[in-house]
Amino acid sequence: MIVRLRPIALIAVLLLLWQFAVTRNPLHILPTPWEVVKGIGDLLQHGLLLKYMVASLFRVTWGFVLAVLLAVPLGLIIGWNRRANMAFNPVLQLLRPISPLAWIPLSILWFGVGDFAAIFLIFLGCFFPLLFTAINAVRGIPAVYINAGRNFGLSSRALVSRVLFPAVIPQLIIGMRITLGVGWLVVVAAEMIAVSSGLGFLIVDARNAGNRYDLVVAGMVIIGLIGLLLDMGMRSLEHLKSLRWSYSED
Amino acid sequence: MNSLVEPKKWEKFFWPMLTTAVFLALWHYSVVWTATKIFPSPLDVKKGIAELIHKNVLWGDIIDSLRRVAIGFGAAAVIGIPLGLILGWYPAANKVVNPVLQILRPISPIAWIPVAIILLGVGDHAATSLIFVGALFPIIVASVDGVSNVPSVFRLAGRNFGLGPARLLTRVVFPAALPKIIVGLRIALGIAWLVVVAAEMIAVDSGLGYLVIDSRNSGKRYDLVVAAMLIIGLIGLILDSCFRWLEKIKSVRWGFRDES
Amino acid sequence: MQTAKLQAGHVHMVFTRDGKSTPVLDDISLEVADGEFVCLLGPSGCGKSTLLSTMAGFLSPTSGEIKIDSEVVHGPDPRRIFVFQERGVFPWLTVEGNIAFGLFHLPAAERRQRVAHYVKMVGLEGFEKAYPPALSGGMKQRLEVARALAVNPDMLFLDEPFGALDSITRLVMRGELLRIWEAERKTIIFVTHDIDEAVQLADRVVVMSARPATIQQIVNIDIPHPRDISSPRYLELRDGIFQQIGLAHKI
Numbered sequence: 001m002i003v004r005l006r007p008i009a010l011i012a013v014l015l016l017l018w019q020f021a022v023t024r025n026p027l028h029i030l031p032t033p034w035e036v037v038k039g040i041g042d043l044l045q046h047g048l049l050l051k052y053m054v055a056s057l058f059r060v061t062w063g064f065v066l067a068v069l070l071a072v073p074l075g076l077i078i079g080w081n082r083r084a085n086m087a088f089n090p091v092l093q094l095l096r097p098i099s100p101l102a103w104i105p106l107s108i109l110w111f112g113v114g115d116f117a118a119i120f121l122i123f124l125g126c127f128f129p130l131l132f133t134a135i136n137a138v139r140g141i142p143a144v145y146i147n148a149g150r151n152f153g154l155s156s157r158a159l160v161s162r163v164l165f166p167a168v169i170p171q172l173i174i175g176m177r178i179t180l181g182v183g184w185l186v187v188v189a190a191e192m193i194a195v196s197s198g199l200g201f202l203i204v205d206a207r208n209a210g211n212r213y214d215l216v217v218a219g220m221v222i223i224g225l226i227g228l229l230l231d232m233g234m235r236s237l238e239h240l241k242s243l244r245w246s247y248s249e250d
Numbered sequence: 251m252n253s254l255v256e257p258k259k260w261e262k263f264f265w266p267m268l269t270t271a272v273f274l275a276l277w278h279y280s281v282v283w284t285a286t287k288i289f290p291s292p293l294d295v296k297k298g299i300a301e302l303i304h305k306n307v308l309w310g311d312i313i314d315s316l317r318r319v320a321i322g323f324g325a326a327a328v329i330g331i332p333l334g335l336i337l338g339w340y341p342a343a344n345k346v347v348n349p350v351l352q353i354l355r356p357i358s359p360i361a362w363i364p365v366a367i368i369l370l371g372v373g374d375h376a377a378t379s380l381i382f383v384g385a386l387f388p389i390i391v392a393s394v395d396g397v398s399n400v401p402s403v404f405r406l407a408g409r410n411f412g413l414g415p416a417r418l419l420t421r422v423v424f425p426a427a428l429p430k431i432i433v434g435l436r437i438a439l440g441i442a443w444l445v446v447v448a449a450e451m452i453a454v455d456s457g458l459g460y461l462v463i464d465s466r467n468s469g470k471r472y473d474l475v476v477a478a479m480l481i482i483g484l485i486g487l488i489l490d491s492c493f494r495w496l497e498k499i500k501s502v503r504w505g506f507r508d509e510s
Numbered sequence: 511m512q513t514a515k516l517q518a519g520h521v522h523m524v525f526t527r528d529g530k531s532t533p534v535l536d537d538i539s540l541e542v543a544d545g546e547f548v549c550l551l552g553p554s555g556c557g558k559s560t561l562l563s564t565m566a567g568f569l570s571p572t573s574g575e576i577k578i579d580s581e582v583v584h585g586p587d588p589r590r591i592f593v594f595q596e597r598g599v600f601p602w603l604t605v606e607g608n609i610a611f612g613l614f615h616l617p618a619a620e621r622r623q624r625v626a627h628y629v630k631m632v633g634l635e636g637f638e639k640a641y642p643p644a645l646s647g648g649m650k651q652r653l654e655v656a657r658a659l660a661v662n663p664d665m666l667f668l669d670e671p672f673g674a675l676d677s678i679t680r681l682v683m684r685g686e687l688l689r690i691w692e693a694e695r696k697t698i699i700f701v702t703h704d705i706d707e708a709v710q711l712a713d714r715v716v717v718m719s720a721r722p723a724t725i726q727q728i729v730n731i732d733i734p735h736p737r738d739i740s741s742p743r744y745l746e747l748r749d750g751i752f753q754q755i756g757l758a759h760k761i
Binding site for chain 3: 401403404406407409410411412417421422425426428500501502503504505
């Protein structure tokens with residue numbers, strides 16, 4: 001029982017240090033933990049928190065779903081077909097390291113300032129990791145599975161649906177979990193720059209319109225919590241029994 | 251894997267060149283046909299790159315970005331690897347610290363930007379700290395993972411030959427964990443490269459990220475925007491390739507037997 | 511009569527996990543003389559590997575004690591090296607690097623000499639700079655034996671070292687091991703589940719029961735090396751052990 005309390009104790013100690021460090025500093029710019037909590041209450045009262053959360057989640061969902069719908073089939077094809085892989089890999093490798101944020105000027109050019117631009121950025125942020133996850137998942141299928149499928153006379157279509165798909169799903173789900181996290185990171189960044197609602201915007205706005213750093217940090221805490229919840233939600237998907245075959249130990 | 255006809259060697263160059271050529275052609279002609287005045291064609295971008303090199307701006311920005319990455323990533327490695335080794339070696343310590351890490355991890359470095367600006371002001375330090383924070387977590391996680399997965403035979407053998415704890419850590423645990431640590435470093439470098447661009451767009455006024463934003467803001471020079479984007483992609487690719495090359499060194503390659 | 515090299519006295523081992531205790535070793539008492547080759551024989555999972563690990567000092571007995579050279583065993587020691595199956599070889603070191611692993615207190619010149627000597631002894635010449643992934647299973651096993659011998663231990667513990675090898679390589683490796691043993695005369699304790707292997711290699715075979723393990727019988731193999739595996743005495747001893755374990759003779 002005492003062992004379980006230790007991480008909580010560590011968090012408590014860190015919070016105390018934070019409180020202490022801020023109150024000691026004569027400039028008192030950073031908020032104390034307590035002020036952050038009050039800030040969260042403030043936001044809830046004004047109904048802003050819910051509104052902004054919904055906006056951010058809305059954009060993430062759209063961007064993520066679009067990325068899944070496009071990246072997964074494309075990735076499976078590229079992973080499966082060696083020539084397709086040879087053809088597309090260099091271009092993809094070049095585009096991959098370009099941060100979604102670097103696309104901001106182009107996305108504003110194409111979509112203007114607003115929801116579409118933000119969704120596009122999230123889509124970009126999710127697309128590449130998912131694409132490569134799908135490619136690697138297909139290339140990692142043990143040859144024995146394919147050979148067994150062929151041995152039993154499966155048609156190409158059946159091979160894809162009865163061997164390929166089940167084989168790649170565990171890895172895809174992990175990839176989706178990680179990519180959802182990335183999407184959540186990008187939405188915050190996109191909102192800081194390109195739109196006028198959402199949690200990212202909250203952070204920038206709170207600072208610009210009055211130096212409300214308590215709200216800034218409150219926003220960060222909430223962002224972290226939601227990110228954690230999204231991650232936990234996806235992890236529970238991984239535990240569905242029919243998908244568990246690939247997790248021999250976790 | 252399924253095409254029963256083996257692709258020939260020349261195909262390795264043919265297909266990518268074909269797709270790139272098609273892509274460039276589509277790009278070029280869509281610019282011409284829509285008669286857009288703003289969006290650059292491939293040739294415009296090429297001229298843009300030449301202009302940047304000519305004006306001596308490009309190298310400075312590249313060096314600035316790389317410098318920030320080097321410092322932030324370097325610091326993250328120097329602190330993260332030993333920390334990860336210790337946490338992996340003492341599971342009790344890990345149980346205490348891990349929840350804190352799990353809470354801090356989803357907070358994007360970009361969300362830390364306001365705090366960084368508050369504490370450090372606009373400039374190099376803010377950018378480097380953001381890179382440090384972004385790179386730190388993957389490195390710690392990978393190091394912990396690497397150490398906890400060292401097969402017990404290796405530790406037992408090390409103790410059997412009379413190695414004390416210090417030698418055990420340096421001669422057995424560290425080499426055994428190294429493949430996973432290197433993967434973590436490669437991923438962290440990728441993240442660092444993304445973060446530096448983001449940080450430069452918001453918190454500083456030099457570097458490749460700044461070049462992207464500035465080219466648009468001061469004159470809608472989209473040819474330079476795209477040029478900067480391509481250079482970002484290229485350098486990111488080079489950095490990643492360096493690490494993948496590291497992974498091929500013989501005393502580390504054993505840990506990657508299953509990777510394609 | 512000389513004091514035995516290793517003395518196990520009333521060793522009990524009980525594993526507790528999640529509140530449940532599993533007795534693994536039940537009152538094991540055994541003496542091994544210096545330079546002897548002893549086999550611990552028993553079905554898989556009976557506890558013989560646990561006994562070996564306890565003798566090597568990786569585990570502490572729940573009760574009873576193990577003495578080597580009349581000193582109680584407290585932990586692992588370079589004077590008695592444990593040879594795992596070939597997975598114990600360090601993949602980040604070359605063949606030379608592995609063999610030199612325990613020799614860090616020696617000056618460089620002497621280290622090189624010893625490494626060369628043992629590379630030759632186990633027949634790995636030409637592979638000095640090779641890394642383990644490039645070696646076959648049998649070669650990796652030989653490498654591990656060389657690494658163990660390089661530090662000049664008094665005792666070797668071998669835990670089913672040939673288990674992962676194909677049966678032909680196994681026969682070859684048994685001959686190699688005997689050759690090395692006759693050259694260096696270490697005390698060897700060898701765990702196996704293969705009855706033929708035990709009778710071919712050991713001076714004495716300690717037949718162990720299923721878990722919780724006790725010593726069922728100790729069989730003296732009085733045939734001189736090299737042993738003819740079709741000689742009547744060999745077959746007699748082997749069949750005797752078959753019957754001890756209660757196995758049918760025909761498949």
